[in-house]
Amino acid sequence: MKTIKTVKEMKEIVDSYKASFNKTIGLVPTMGYLHDGHLSLIKRAREENHIVIVSVFVNPTQFGVNEDYEIYPKDIKRDKELAEAAGADYMFHPTVEEMYPTGHKTYVEVLDITDKLCGASRPGHFKGVTTIVNKLFQIVEPNRAYFGLKDAQQVAVVQQMVRDLFLNTEIVPCPIVREPDGLAMSSRNILLSPEDRQAALILSKGLMEAKKIVDCGEKNVFTIKEKIIKIISQEPTVNIDYIEMLQFPTLEAVSIIGGKVLIAIAAKVGNVRLIDNIIMEE
Amino acid sequence: MKTIKTVKEMKEIVDSYKASFNKTIGLVPTMGYLHDGHLSLIKRAREENHIVIVSVFVNPTQFGVNEDYEIYPKDIKRDKELAEAAGADYMFHPTVEEMYPTGHKTYVEVLDITDKLCGASRPGHFKGVTTIVNKLFQIVEPNRAYFGLKDAQQVAVVQQMVRDLFLNTEIVPCPIVREPDGLAMSSRNILLSPEDRQAALILSKGLMEAKKIVDCGEKNVFTIKEKIIKIISQEPTVNIDYIEMLQFPTLEAVSIIGGKVLIAIAAKVGNVRLIDNIIMEE
Numbered sequence: 432m433k434t435i436k437t438v439k440e441m442k443e444i445v446d447s448y449k450a451s452f453n454k455t456i457g458l459v460p461t462m463g464y465l466h467d468g469h470l471s472l473i474k475r476a477r478e479e480n481h482i483v484i485v486s487v488f489v490n491p492t493q494f495g496v497n498e499d500y501e502i503y504p505k506d507i508k509r510d511k512e513l514a515e516a517a518g519a520d521y522m523f524h525p526t527v528e529e530m531y532p533t534g535h536k537t538y539v540e541v542l543d544i545t546d547k548l549c550g551a552s553r554p555g556h557f558k559g560v561t562t563i564v565n566k567l568f569q570i571v572e573p574n575r576a577y578f579g580l581k582d583a584q585q586v587a588v589v590q591q592m593v594r595d596l597f598l599n600t601e602i603v604p605c606p607i608v609r610e611p612d613g614l615a616m617s618s619r620n621i622l623l624s625p626e627d628r629q630a631a632l633i634l635s636k637g638l639m640e641a642k643k644i645v646d647c648g649e650k651n652v653f654t655i656k657e658k659i660i661k662i663i664s665q666e667p668t669v670n671i672d673y674i675e676m677l678q679f680p681t682l683e684a685v686s687i688i689g690g691k692v693l694i695a696i697a698a699k700v701g702n703v704r705l706i707d708n709i710i711m712e713e
Numbered sequence: 714m715k716t717i718k719t720v721k722e723m724k725e726i727v728d729s730y731k732a733s734f735n736k737t738i739g740l741v742p743t744m745g746y747l748h749d750g751h752l753s754l755i756k757r758a759r760e761e762n763h764i765v766i767v768s769v770f771v772n773p774t775q776f777g778v779n780e781d782y783e784i785y786p787k788d789i790k791r792d793k794e795l796a797e798a799a800g801a802d803y804m805f806h807p808t809v810e811e812m813y814p815t816g817h818k819t820y821v822e823v824l825d826i827t828d829k830l831c832g833a834s835r836p837g838h839f840k841g842v843t844t845i846v847n848k849l850f851q852i853v854e855p856n857r858a859y860f861g862l863k864d865a866q867q868v869a870v871v872q873q874m875v876r877d878l879f880l881n882t883e884i885v886p887c888p889i890v891r892e893p894d895g896l897a898m899s900s901r902n903i904l905l906s907p908e909d910r911q912a913a914l915i916l917s918k919g920l921m922e923a924k925k926i927v928d929c930g931e932k933n934v935f936t937i938k939e940k941i942i943k944i945i946s947q948e949p950t951v952n953i954d955y956i957e958m959l960q961f962p963t964l965e966a967v968s969i970i971g972g973k974v975l976i977a978i979a980a981k982v983g984n985v986r987l988i989d990n991i992i993m994e995e
Contacts, residue, residue, distance in 0.1 A: 438879055442879070442881075450735065453732065532876075532877075535876075535877045536823050536824045536825045536826065536873055536877060537821065537822070537823045537824075537843070537873060537874050537877035537878055538821075538822050538824070539819065539820075539821050539822075539878070540819070540820050540821075540822060541818050541819045542818045542819075542820070543818045544818065561819070565878055566877075566878055566879055569878050569879040569880055569881070570879050591818055591819060592819050594814075594817075595814075595817045595818060595819035595848075596819055596821070596847055596848055596851050597720055597724070597848055597851040597852050598851055599724075599851070
């Protein structure tokens with residue numbers, strides 16, 4: 432696996448593949464500190480494409496002023512080893528100045544579906560996401576790009592951008608990967624104290640309980656939500672940001688469960704903001 | 714010349730050229746009602762590319778609520794004849810629903826340099842421009858795109874977008890084409906009454922006078938601006954929207970003429986808003 436630091440060199444490599452043969456490129460965009468969730472994306476990309484590019488870039492424009500940009504975990508040496516072992520051909524690891532050169536002024540924004548869930552709690556977050564994903568797509572020209580469903584709203588927003596701007600990239604949403612005890616994998620999990628790590632399990636527990644009662648016939652969103660709140664409230668160190676049930680991927684409001692429904696949770700566990708969700712198809 | 718109405722068909726044609734040979738594609742994005750200015754872009758594209766695509770699309774998102782979207786002149790039959798004669802291979806002529814399907818939510822925006830000149834008078838205008846140009850670039854994947862310098866700010870804004878989003882398209886700015894009496898060619902000129910058509914000549918006259926006094930040694934922007942205002946005020950039916958002198962293409966303020974300077978005018982002549990400019994290099 433080769434590591435590429437500049438847009439110019441990355442574009443030259445992409446051009447060489449595009450020109451010589453009909454090679455397909457799979458992109459796995461990440462903020463690094465790779466875990467098994469990321470690796471599942473890389474492995475899937477490996478199966479489906481001739482060339483696999485993993486980007487590692489902690490994107491400043493998707494962090495709010497009081498968020499964890501400065502302390503976001505990093506270990507590029509380990510990331511390289513893991514990405515290579517999972518089958519990546521290239522790691523694209525640019526600097527902030529490379530992706531946002533002095534004087535940059537352009538943003539890509541998806542309206543409406545970015546106002547809810549994490550978009551409501553983190554204003555500007557998805558504008559940062561769509562801007563950086565758009566830049567990466569222009570540089571890498573991927574045939575397919577792989578995103579984990581842990582951030583289900585991100586999948587919906589990026590798919591909307593691809594559709595609206597007629598981008599030539601297929602978005603491949605991939606299932607959440609969980610620790611054996613149910614905690615959704617996240618680079619931020621390392622920031623949890625051992626006690627908070629234990630308390631955080633209540634999030635996936637709440638979701639699994641919700642699924643159970645839906646499977647048993649409960650279709651009223653308000654009732655299900657109350658049930659999840661009751662479960663999560665058992666952990667006093669877990670502060671719910673939101674629990675929402677929405678149609679997926681339109682993110683439209685829903686009052687009675689039907690079709691494809693996202694149950695999404697965001698909560699602060701200690702100082703760490705975590706998200707988790709399940710998508711149910713009725 | 715073939716006329717293409719759908720994004721899907723346009724993309725298939727582009728793909729066939731991209732796949733089979735190393736063909737270059739030149740795009741001339743227009744709002745139709747073609748004049749010699751547009752035709753100069755098409756001819757230039759013809760000289761420099763294997764395939765020339767002219768788009769004709771009156772883009773609703775770049776018009777304000779009280780602007781002339783509804784009465785923007787149209788004559789697609791004539792446009793086709795003129796584009797073909799100038800050397801176009803394809804005309805891309807989609808519907809509004811095709812470019813902005815129901816439920817579209819995505820915009821591309823360049824900040825800062827879009828706040829001045831026409832951006833100040835027409836809020837949201839350039840957001841509409843960059844969004845539609847971005848869509849066209851994704852569909853047509855042009856190696857080069859040709860823009861007239863009559864809208865010099867548009868050239869600067871689109872170049873900024875290309876740089877910031879790492880688009881694979883070279884922007885080719887082309888000189889303003891004028892009527893023999895000096896009036897800058899514009900599709901909107903047809904909306905002028907004969908008297909207003911005559912009065913409108915004062916805009917190019919003002920710019921030529923400005924150039925003269927700069928050539929004679931006057932470098933003070935305030936003095937030059939006063940001079941232009943004095944000239945244009947001779948025509949009572951011409952209402953100045955702005956007269957600005959800015960560095961080009963950064964659109965930074967300038968007080969003493971030096972480097973590449975844009976003198977830009979916008980004015981209402983009767984009910985028609987016209988723009989004109991010159992770029993001087995000192």
